[in-house]
Amino acid sequence: MTELGKILNEEYDVIKSRKENIQEGSYTCYLFKKGLDKILKKIGEEASETIIAAKNGDKKETVGEICDLLFHTEVMMAELGLDWNDITKELNARREKENMNVEKEAKRKAENRTDECNIN
Numbered sequence: 001m002t003e004l005g006k007i008l009n010e011e012y013d014v015i016k017s018r019k020e021n022i023q024e025g026s027y028t029c030y031l032f033k034k035g036l037d038k039i040l041k042k043i044g045e046e047a048s049e050t051i052i053a054a055k056n057g058d059k060k061e062t063v064g065e066i067c068d069l070l071f072h073t074e075v076m077m078a079e080l081g082l083d084w085n086d087i088t089k090e091l092n093a094r095r096e097k098e099n100m101n102v103e104k105e106a107k108r109k110a111e112n113r114t115d116e117c118n119i120n
Helices: 003-020 027-034 036-055 059-080 084-110
Strands: none
Touching: 003 027, 003 059, 003 084, 027 036, 027 059, 036 059, 059 084
């Protein structure tokens, strides 16, 4: 597992633990107590703040906002019963599909075919 994968899994485990063991004063527990609508609202806010930081060219602020966005996304994942394995499986399936499409396109070009290959 990569360092990023390890960190994301460790953070997710802490978030999931907060969901299962409510602790007074915990921001994560507050989000779970408020429910999915509040969690989704925070994801929207963090996504907007990430966009603004990136547009402003502020790398440090952008990194911080990406971290906030990932955190709130992990809270949503825990609320919905998803984990990083679910995300990894989907990403791998998409990569396999893309690799198949690239191979189809390369074969079509190698055969000098002019019909279009559906790469969707």
